[in-house]
Amino acid sequence: MDQELWTGVDGFIEAHLVPQDPALAAAMAASAAAGLPPIAVSAAHGKLLHLLARLVRAARILEVGTLGGYSAIWLARALVPGGRLVTLEVDPLRAEIASRNVSRAGLDSQVDIRIGAALDTLPALERERAGPFDLAFIDADKANNPAYIEWAVRLARPGTLIVVDNVVREGSILDAASADAAVRGTRRAYELVGAHPNLAATAIQTVGVKGYDGLLMALVTGAGPAA
Numbered sequence: 001m002d003q004e005l006w007t008g009v010d011g012f013i014e015a016h017l018v019p020q021d022p023a024l025a026a027a028m029a030a031s032a033a034a035g036l037p038p039i040a041v042s043a044a045h046g047k048l049l050h051l052l053a054r055l056v057r058a059a060r061i062l063e064v065g066t067l068g069g070y071s072a073i074w075l076a077r078a079l080v081p082g083g084r085l086v087t088l089e090v091d092p093l094r095a096e097i098a099s100r101n102v103s104r105a106g107l108d109s110q111v112d113i114r115i116g117a118a119l120d121t122l123p124a125l126e127r128e129r130a131g132p133f134d135l136a137f138i139d140a141d142k143a144n145n146p147a148y149i150e151w152a153v154r155l156a157r158p159g160t161l162i163v164v165d166n167v168v169r170e171g172s173i174l175d176a177a178s179a180d181a182a183v184r185g186t187r188r189a190y191e192l193v194g195a196h197p198n199l200a201a202t203a204i205q206t207v208g209v210k211g212y213d214g215l216l217m218a219l220v221t222g223a224g225p226a227a
């Protein structure tokens, strides 16, 4: 619609508020050189994730969908001392690129990249008692978003923040008859979160360098109806 303007404004926001960063720039460059798709969060949204993680004083972060590790680097840098981020990636090549990017950022000891379909690797996190996570960022195959949200709640505590990426999809989520698995999964995610007794949530629409999309944010509340 007004992509040029949104990209320009994201550039302005970055110029003022998101300083150039060699490790993040190198991660983007290495990801592109390896042929990874340019679908990482924007710099402005990476910084938002970072600030949210700082706000909740995160010591444990769960990420579903690593790609080249760009959002993982933003999030891991927000961890309190001794904190850990676990990130789940189905594609071994992507996990390898992410591992190199995380190393270059000096975050090896904070970031644990698990290779495999997230629905196969999440149960191990429960068995290992890797949680409770203070923040979960869900950004993988959108068809499975309802299952990922259920897992995030299972691995959470009251006060955990769950953030879900790509929940507006240029407005295509309004199409109840959509055959697109991503749209269907996203719509089911809204239904699940909206009806969940232990989640208080909203979503924001966003425009920017990555187009028109949005973020859903859900706070895990105590037992009983969510506020």
Ligand code: SAH
Pocket (backbone or CB within 6 Å): 039, 040, 041, 064, 065, 066, 067, 068, 069, 070, 071, 072, 088, 089, 090, 091, 094, 116, 117, 118, 119, 139, 140, 141
């Ligand atoms: N969070 C990243 C972008 C993730 S893109 C960032 O902002 O930097 C989505 C990623 O999810 C892709 O790398 C894709 O391979 C991965 N993915 C897709 N299906 C998955 C699954 N079932 N389990 C784990 N990861 C999956």
Ligand code: DHB
Pocket (backbone or CB within 6 Å): 039, 040, 041, 139, 140, 165, 166
């Ligand atoms: C896609 C995935 C994402 O997580 C994103 O932010 C943008 C695009 C995709 O699979 O096309």
Ligand code: MG
Pocket (backbone or CB within 6 Å): 039, 040, 041, 139, 165, 166
């Ligand atoms: Mg995304």
